[in-house]
Amino acid sequence: MASTSHPESPLDRPGDLIAALPAVLGFVPEKSIVVVTAADDEMGAILRADLADPRVPHLAEMAATAGAEAVIAVIVDDEGAGCPMCADEHRELAHELTVELARWGVELLAAHVVDVVAAGGTWVCADGCGASGRVEDPSASPVAAAAVLDGRRLYARRDELVEVVAVADPQRSAELAAMIEQAGPLDGDRAGALARSDIEHALACAEQLAAGTALRDEQTVRLARSLTDPRVRDTLYALAVGDRAGVAESLWADLSRRLPSPWRVEALVLLAFSAYARGDGPLAGISLDAALTCAPLHRMAGMLDQALQSGMRPEQIRELARTGYRLASQLGVRLPPRQAFGRRAG
Structure with a gap:
């Protein structure tokens, strides 16, 4: 050789x-x-x-x-x-x-x-x-x-990286699962105004968490349910390229550790997309592994995993965020402006 x-x-x-x-x-x-x-x-x-x-x-x-x-x-x-x-x-x-x-x-x-x-x-x-x-x-x-x-953190062991997205308190997550199930699924034909309200709620939760105030149970339950609405979820992908991307990513990480399956899947994929967009392949990979363990057929998780495995560059992934900005415009939601990525970010 x-x-x-x-x-x-x-x-x-x-x-x-x-x-x-x-x-x-x-x-x-x-x-x-x-x-x-x-x-x-x-x-x-x-x-x-x-x-x-x-x-x-x-x-x-x-x-x-x-x-x-x-x-x-x-x-x-x-x-x-x-x-x-x-x-x-x-x-x-x-x-x-x-x-x-x-x-x-x-x-x-x-x-x-x-x-x-x-x-x-x-x-x-x-x-x-x-x-x-x-x-x-x-x-x-x-x-x-x-x-x-x-801005990437380096871990001494792979297990430490896995802990970033691992469920922190299984008993508490089980309690949240009961609350989410009791609230029931979202109406599939609900009005765009409700989707807009849920997106604005997610933005407010991210800022609240960034200010050091933990989310209340009713906020967490609403987030879990709202992420099952494709309009909400797909719009929120745009936050990965906005100038509050770090704040949003902290919210997805928090939800990944606290929500039970299957509701944590969407938070994990949002976290993976955000990490991938800023060039943190390790965190993206760990998040996608966890997401695909929960939902092996998840379309976005599978697509991102394939892109990561094939070495697709972050700047190519960021182009997917355009859909989020377009949806936000259609729903009448104002998202944080897009940030300018330096050469190293790609």
Whole structure:
């Protein structure tokens, strides 16, 4: 698995490449296989799977879907670099990935095994070529610096990122479920004025939460029910590109942690869209995983997940918000003005 030579590309510097993974993934990978796609000598989509269930054919298909010309694999195993008995397992995994990628016309340039993604971690090549080295400091990675400047939080473990959208109090969520069910479903033919009122209510709730005041139960119940109205939900997607996007995103995160299934699904997808639009792929991915677990056939969640997996850029996703502004105009709702995204946001 010889790597091509591109002196200016971090793809040829395993220590730097591995150090950049936490900033790209949003957390420090452990017991994982990470597939770094590349095209035109530039890093593309990053795919990760648990080492216990690597789903190699799926990884290969997703890499091809992302437009990869080649990939580099990083096997993160704390028993890896210094474990002779593990070498065969890692070599077999790299070989399986080579075969599956070849089915899609994608080349595996290199496969590295690293014991820990941290400064001073040790990496070796998976095929026994003899190459090895040290991992650079992830906190000093240019990719990490860019992530921090973009306002992204980096997590020590994937579990910490998952907690951002996990239900915080199952018993309390069950109580809310009973209240929502008692209120009943919305009338499918209800007037546009009611949809407009619900959108304005969501905007007010976001500002209230931002001011430090928790939502009351009746507000939460109304939000949960109103998000089942496509006009309300689709209009609120526009908030992801408005100048109060952070305030709105905090509301979706709060609802994701407090609402029960199935009502939390729409909050999760709104959170995913907002995170994706500002370039936070890790949070978008975790939110979509949770949404698709609740509702595997959710159309918007599936579309965003496919876009994320294929490496679609945030600026392309932001174009979907135009529909929200158009609906708001039709309903007579004034939304926050669109914000100007810098180059790094895309």
